[in-house]
Amino acid sequence: LYLNLHPSKKKPIYRTGFKIYPLVGALPEFLKNRHRFLDWTTDVLASCPTSTTVFRRPGKVQGIITANPLNIEHMLKNNFENYPKGERVLFLLEDFLGQGIFNSDGNIWKVQRKTASHEFNTKSLRNFAMQSAKEEIQTRLIPLLKKAAEMNHPIDVQEILERFAFDNVCKVAFNVDPACLDGDGTSGWEFMRAFEDAATLSSRRFMYVVPFLWRIKKLLNIGSERRLKESISTVHDFAEKIIRSRIEENTGEKDTDLLSRFIANDENSMEFLRDIVISFILAGRDTTSSALTWFFWLLSSRPDVERNILNELKSIRTRYGKVIGDTYNLDEIREMHYLHAAISEALRLYPPVPLDTKACREDDIMPDGTFVGKGWFVTYHTYAMGRMETLWGKDCREYSPERWMENGTCRRENPFRFPVFHAGPRMCLGKDMAYIQMKSIAASVVERFEMDVVDKDTCPGHVMSLTLRMKGGLRVRVKERCADVVD
Numbered sequence: 001l002y003l004n005l006h007p008s009k010k011k012p013i014y015r016t017g018f019k020i021y022p023l024v025g026a027l028p029e030f031l032k033n034r035h036r037f038l039d040w041t042t043d044v045l046a047s048c049p050t051s052t053t054v055f056r057r058p059g060k061v062q063g064i065i066t067a068n069p070l071n072i073e074h075m076l077k078n079n080f081e082n083y084p085k086g087e088r089v090l091f092l093l094e095d096f097l098g099q100g101i102f103n104s105d106g107n108i109w110k111v112q113r114k115t116a117s118h119e120f121n122t123k124s125l126r127n128f129a130m131q132s133a134k135e136e137i138q139t140r141l142i143p144l145l146k147k148a149a150e151m152n153h154p155i156d157v158q159e160i161l162e163r164f165a166f167d168n169v170c171k172v173a174f175n176v177d178p179a180c181l182d183g184d185g186t187s188g189w190e191f192m193r194a195f196e197d198a199a200t201l202s203s204r205r206f207m208y209v210v211p212f213l214w215r216i217k218k219l220l221n222i223g224s225e226r227r228l229k230e231s232i233s234t235v236h237d238f239a240e241k242i243i244r245s246r247i248e249e250n251t252g253e254k255d256t257d258l259l260s261r262f263i264a265n266d267e268n269s270m271e272f273l274r275d276i277v278i279s280f281i282l283a284g285r286d287t288t289s290s291a292l293t294w295f296f297w298l299l300s301s302r303p304d305v306e307r308n309i310l311n312e313l314k315s316i317r318t319r320y321g322k323v324i325g326d327t328y329n330l331d332e333i334r335e336m337h338y339l340h341a342a343i344s345e346a347l348r349l350y351p352p353v354p355l356d357t358k359a360c361r362e363d364d365i366m367p368d369g370t371f372v373g374k375g376w377f378v379t380y381h382t383y384a385m386g387r388m389e390t391l392w393g394k395d396c397r398e399y400s401p402e403r404w405m406e407n408g409t410c411r412r413e414n415p416f417r418f419p420v421f422h423a424g425p426r427m428c429l430g431k432d433m434a435y436i437q438m439k440s441i442a443a444s445v446v447e448r449f450e451m452d453v454v455d456k457d458t459c460p461g462h463v464m465s466l467t468l469r470m471k472g473g474l475r476v477r478v479k480e481r482c483a484d485v486v487d
């Protein structure tokens with residue numbers, strides 16, 4: 001339902017992108033399309049004059065969904081205070097995330113943001129993250145892929161990347177190596193599994209047609225809510241044990257990881273520290289792995305793009321006197337403009353956070369004239385934005401890294417047109433770190449291995465979790481590249 005406020009008459013007009021039925025509103029359509037929610041809502045938004053639509057369900061939940069950059073700039077920056085995450089979202093995720101940076105508003109958020117953004121800008125943290133990624137690539141990822149190539153076994157690249165990202169973000173968050181990429185059976189592996197369950201089961205709370213059904217299940221301690229409680233308890237126990245031992249050995253000096261930097265402030269309680277660490281792990285865990293999974297899938301059917309990446313890597317190796325197998329440092333990674341473009345293009349089509357929702361604090365009018373009522377949800381649809389002809393032209397659904405290139409470098413995009421990393425005061429803190437990690441992995445893998453995707457011609461589906469995961473994973477056969485082809 002597209003609602004427009006005529007400035008002259010100040011009388012709202014309702015127009016719809018969704019089919020609305022008497023009494024039940026958009027519910028039948030929602031149920032019919034729940035399994036393809038992102039594509040369904042993309043089509044609806046594309047048919048609306050300003051790429052914005054109002055969403056109604058029976059009961060009091062209602063809000064707007066928008067893919068309009070002006071509206072997004074308004075809610076994420078110009079009228080930021082009016083669009084917090086809101087009590088509903090905070091409440092649904094509170095059992096798992098507590099009041100960590102990812103799940104807080106107002107002062108609680110501001111305090112964490114201030115410290116975290118200061119630390120994220122330090123060279124020492126960036127170097128530490130870079131070093132952790134390098135080690136994980138050299139000692140775990142490459143040997144694992146070599147072995148898969150020797151055995152000619154198909155592997156699930158998504159799962160491998162998820163384990164990689166989990167190891168990496170745990171190192172950055174609290175300097176613990178769960179060694180998930182090394183194999184199963186470790187306590188870190190149990191932590192990762194529990195973390196995954198907790199994230200997936202928490203996100204399911206958003207999809208209940210009867211919103212409070214999960215609360216009844218929680219009260220009775222049955223089904224998914226029981227499993228959620230168990231997984232949260234495993235995650236919390238693991239994190240608390242580490243934090244406790246770190247507090248005990250606290251020398252008062254800042255260490256390299258984030259936790260130590262927060263511990264240095266004596267005022268932070270155990271719960272506060274736990275929530276921060278968990279928020280960071282959640283933020284950095286599935287996002288980079290999701291992005292790279294879609295990137296490798298897109299690349300598998302585009303040998304021309306792969307060739308351009310190989311050529312770029314070759315010229316960097318020549319310039320810096322490197323050979324295949326050496327890891328790249330920060331300066332070299334920064335010079336990988338085409339690779340940057342190829343990853344950004346994958347992020348455009350498959351944003352790891354496809355939807356993001358805020359709550360409206362006071363009645364407001366969006367720049368496109370859409371009225372938003374107090375208490376409504378406001379969702380911006382990053383996935384739909386990557387598929388809008390109005391934003392990216394007629395070839396918007398094509399994978400084309402070239403659209404990012406300008407005079408040999410990857411151009412910057414307006415974050416409100418490309419809100420893949422959010423925008424405004426709450427913009428993703430890990431963006432640079434994420435690109436460094438993704439480019440390091442992509443460069444090391446592409447120059448050494450060919451990836452032959454099993455079922456290349458089938459377009460994979462996606463699973464709605466907190467991030468956009470590929471349904472069934474990405475199964476590939478890996479083959480070591482011949483050196484003469486690379487050179």
Ligand code: HEM
Nearest residue numbers: 101283284287288291352353420421422426428429430434
């Ligand atoms: C491709 C990779 C990534 C993408 C696409 C991404 C995207 C996002 C998005 C959309 C948000 C806003 C979420 C919301 O507030 O609802 C966000 C927030 C955040 N991200 Fe990332 N992220 C990525 C990687 C990372 C990494 C690697 C880290 C850290 C290790 C990180 C740390 C954070 C933090 C701490 C926030 C919360 C910021 C705040 O609320 O002030 N992200 N990210």
